[in-house]
Amino acid sequence: MTVPEGHTVHRIARQFTADFVGHRLAVSSPQGRFAAGAARLDGQVLTGTTAVGKQMFATFETGDVLRVHLGLYGAWDFFGVVSPIVDGQDARGSMGAPRLRRAVRMGEDEREPPSAEGGLLASFPPDPVGAVRVRLATEHSVADLRGPSACEVLDPSAVQAVVDRLGPDPASTDDLEAAGEVVVDRITSRGVAVGQLLMDQSVVAGIGNIYRAELLFRARLDPHTPGRRVPREVVRALWDDWAVLLPDGIRTGLMLTREDLDDEGRARAIADPTERHWVYGRAGLPCRVCGTPVVVEEMAGRKLYFCPVCQR
Ligand SMILES: [Zn+2]
Numbered sequence: 001m002t003v004p005e006g007h008t009v010h011r012i013a014r015q016f017t018a019d020f021v022g023h024r025l026a027v028s029s030p031q032g033r034f035a036a037g038a039a040r041l042d043g044q045v046l047t048g049t050t051a052v053g054k055q056m057f058a059t060f061e062t063g064d065v066l067r068v069h070l071g072l073y074g075a076w077d078f079f080g081v082v083s084p085i086v087d088g089q090d091a092r093g094s095m096g097a098p099r100l101r102r103a104v105r106m107g108e109d110e111r112e113p114p115s116a117e118g119g120l121l122a123s124f125p126p127d128p129v130g131a132v133r134v135r136l137a138t139e140h141s142v143a144d145l146r147g148p149s150a151c152e153v154l155d156p157s158a159v160q161a162v163v164d165r166l167g168p169d170p171a172s173t174d175d176l177e178a179a180g181e182v183v184v185d186r187i188t189s190r191g192v193a194v195g196q197l198l199m200d201q202s203v204v205a206g207i208g209n210i211y212r213a214e215l216l217f218r219a220r221l222d223p224h225t226p227g228r229r230v231p232r233e234v235v236r237a238l239w240d241d242w243a244v245l246l247p248d249g250i251r252t253g254l255m256l257t258r259e260d261l262d263d264e265g266r267a268r269a270i271a272d273p274t275e276r277h278w279v280y281g282r283a284g285l286p287c288r289v290c291g292t293p294v295v296v297e298e299m300a301g302r303k304l305y306f307c308p309v310c311q312r
Contacts (some may be wrong), residue, residue, distance in 0.1 A: 004070045004108055006053055006206020007249025010171050012076050012106050013051040014085040014250075016058060016136075016143070019078075020046050023138040025060075030128035030135055030144075037153045038134055040064060046136075052163055052172045053205025055150075058136075065159045066134075071149025075107025079116070080124050081140040086251050110253050169205040170243035171250060180239040187227040187235045194230050195223025196300050204239070206246060210280045213305045214257035215241055217278040222311045223304055260288075279305040 024045045029038040044060040051057070058066040068074070082102040103116030103126075112119040115129040125142045128135060132144045133151050145151060154162070167186060168179035186203045187194060197203050198212045207215070216223050219238050221230065249255050256269050256276045269275035278288055283296035287307040296305050 003072050003208050004054065004074065005208035005211055005249070005255065006051070006169065006171070007246055007253070007255065008106060008108075008110075009051040009054050009056050009070065009206070010246075010250045011085060011110075011253060013049040013056050015076075015078055015082065015106065016046070016049040016056075018083040018085050019081055019141040020136060020138055020143070021048055022046070026135075026137040028135050028137075030132040031146075033131075034134045034151055037066070037151070040153055041066060050172060051169075053166050053169050053201050054208070055162065055166070057159055059156075063156055065154045065156065067150060067152050067154050067159065067162065068145060068148050069150035070107060071147070073107075074148035075105050075146060077113040077115075077144045077146070078102070078104045078106065079113075079121055079126050079142040079144070165202055167200070167202055167204040169246075170239070171206070171246050176243055180236055180243075183239045184232050184235045188230060188232055190227040192227055193224045193299065194221065194227050194235075195304055195306075197227050198238070199300065199302065204242065207242065209302050209304075210255050210277065211242070211245060211249075211257070213280040214255070214278055215245070216306060217311060218257070218259070220310050223299065223306050258288075279307055281305065 022045065024043060027038045027041040029035045041060055041064060044062060044064065047059050047061055049056060049058045054069060056068045080102065082104050103113050103119050103121055105111055105113040115126065125137060128144060130146060132146055133148060134145045136143045168182050170176060170179065173179040183204045187197050190197060195212065195216060198207050198215065215238055218241055219234060221234065245257060254270065254276065256266070258269065258276065258278060261269060279294045282294040282305060284293050286292065287294055287310060290307065290309050292307055292309040294305055295308050296303055298304070
């Protein structure tokens with residue numbers, strides 16, 4: 001199973017910016033577990049949405065902020081008007097769908113929600129199905145959140161405290177240079193394995209299991225190397241590479257991490273998830289560079305994939 005990584009959360013924030021920001025929202029908790037928070041936000045104008053790492057912050061006119069972390073299982077279903085969030089690209093899975101009848105699930109990947117076969121709705125707004133923690137609705141668009149690890153209302157100072165505990169995110173900083181130096185300092189001052197540090201959201205934000213494995217392979221770096229043994233310029237190159245992969249993931253909605261593909265190969269990888277990665281998910285299969293079987297092991301409770309020859 002895969003888990004939402006930073007690019008997904010940025011895409012979700014952009015979907016809200018496209019279709020919900022500037023609107024007065026009807027906010028409810030069909031499941032009931034967020035009833036008090038929903039009542040507080042109901043009827044307010046949404047003024048902005050941002051993502052930092054794997055967290056989304058939706059700010060309302062009174063200054064109230066809805067903080068959502070999808071965790072392992074969370075996803076948003078968007079219904080009705082689901083606008084393109086990248087110039088010239090339609091929302092995935094809904095190409096040509098008539099206005100008001102679209103349905104897109106944004107979580108570990110992007111697809112049709114099971115409740116809307118063919119990516120189309122029978123009617124709008126759709127009835128909430130299952131455990132919907134919160135529903136945000138305009139006249140034309142509905143977003144249903146289910147399965148998050150966090151969904152709460154914060155004030156701006158509490159939001160700042162959350163953000164302050166997160167490492168830099170290349171897609172939410174204006175100064176990639178300075179942010180990169182912060183990440184270099186944090187990694188090179190620790191004795192913990194670099195493979196573990198890349199997943200530590202207080203070191204660098206937004207990297208999950210897939211990006212972690214792929215960034216380390218692209219750098220040909222042994223994941224077990226303690227942070228303080230990794231040369232500063234190598235960490236800097238990891239950050240610079242993350243600052244390339246993340247915007248690419250935000251643009252495409254895919255974690256396509258192989259830079260060796262021509263146009264045809266890229267098209268194949270878009271259609272076939274097993275063609276997208278260097279090492280992730282390829283335990284026992286030959287390394288795409290040297291042919292050695294890719295190794296999988298547990299690191300801090302998560303599966304880590306690497307090539308023992310290329311990355312030593
Ligand atoms: Zn190899």
